[in-house]
Amino acid sequence: MRSQGLRVEIYSDVVCPWCYVGKRRLEQALIDMKDRPQAQITWRPFQLNPTMPKEGMDRTMYLKAKFGSLDAFREMEERLLAVGAEEHIPFAFEKVTRTPNTFMAHRLIWYAGRQDHQDAVVESLFRGYFTEGVDIGSMPVLTQLAGRAGLDVAVVESFLCGAEGTTEVKAEEAVGRQLGIRGVPYFVLNGGASISGAQPPDIFVSAIQKARAG
Numbered sequence: 738m739r740s741q742g743l744r745v746e747i748y749s750d751v752v753c754p755w756c757y758v759g760k761r762r763l764e765q766a767l768i769d770m771k772d773r774p775q776a777q778i779t780w781r782p783f784q785l786n787p788t789m790p791k792e793g794m795d796r797t798m799y800l801k802a803k804f805g806s807l808d809a810f811r812e813m814e815e816r817l818l819a820v821g822a823e824e825h826i827p828f829a830f831e832k833v834t835r836t837p838n839t840f841m842a843h844r845l846i847w848y849a850g851r852q853d854h855q856d857a858v859v860e861s862l863f864r865g866y867f868t869e870g871v872d873i874g875s876m877p878v879l880t881q882l883a884g885r886a887g888l889d890v891a892v893v894e895s896f897l898c899g900a901e902g903t904t905e906v907k908a909e910e911a912v913g914r915q916l917g918i919r920g921v922p923y924f925v926l927n928g929g930a931s932i933s934g935a936q937p938p939d940i941f942v943s944a945i946q947k948a949r950a951g
Contacts, residue, residue: 743776743949748783748913748923749859751842751873754817754828757863759922759935761824766941774949779850780859782843782910783921786836793837793874800836832870842873844902845883845893847909857886927951 745763749756767776797807804810814830821828842862849858861882865871871878876897884890896902913923916931924932924941926948932941 742927743774743945744927745776745778746781746925746928747778748781748916748918748925749921750783750785751839751846751859751862751866752836753785753921754821754867755935756922757826757867758817758820758824759924760859760863761826762935762938763924763941766938766945769938770942770945774945778856780846780855781913782846782906783913783918783923784839784843784910785921786838787840789836789838791838791840791874793835793872796834796836827868829868829870832868833866834870835872835874837872837874839874840906841876841897842879843906843910845879845897847902847906848893848896849883849886849888852888854887858883858888861886 747756747759747763749759763778767773800807800810804813817830818828846855846858846862849855862873862879865878865882865885866873871882873879873882876894879897880890880894883893916923916925918933920933922933922935926932926944929951930944930948932944
């Protein structure tokens with residue numbers, strides 16, 4: 738049976754470190770495949786903290802509320818630092834001082850998709866938040882990160898000041914909830930098979946091969 742093309746929809750939030758890891762592992766899987774398929778990758782919104790105030794909140798307060806104590810987070814942090822080192826992601830959690838509301842970032846990602854710059858913008862957002870500790874709930878920060886990814890800063894600023902993309906992002910996120918997604922990253926392959934979590938590259942390779950053969 739002839740292999741089909743590959744479409745990957747990734748439900749993700751830009752404050753999810755495992756989503757950054759999952760991005761790296763998917764990229765590695767595509768490199769590892771013998772025929773190196775040209776993948777059409779689309780990033781879909783999934784807010785982990787949909788009720789977060791628009792201005793975000795202090796990171797320490799957020800972590801205490803979510804994990805019960807900083808010690809519980811530190812254990813996960815140590816694991817992530819080790820995994821990040823393996824994937825060449827220099828996580829710098831100590832630089833993060835605020836946990837943002839990510840809706841505006843998701844609008845930017847939606848806009849970037851229409852400009853054929855989506856993956857580059859997602860990478861810029863991940864890098865800015867996790868390695869530089871910048872506030873990706875801030876419009877000036879988002880415009881700067883979009884500029885790094887090759888978008889026109891003035892046009893992005895104008896877009897973010899408006900409401901365009903709001904309805905579309907909410908609709909895309911609703912689809913994810915209807916799929917039963919409770920955590921991210923979540924990968925949908927060719928509209929059917931799915932992978933939950935930042936799985937090792939070989940798991941991605943196997944799932945992609947099955948999705949393309951089907």
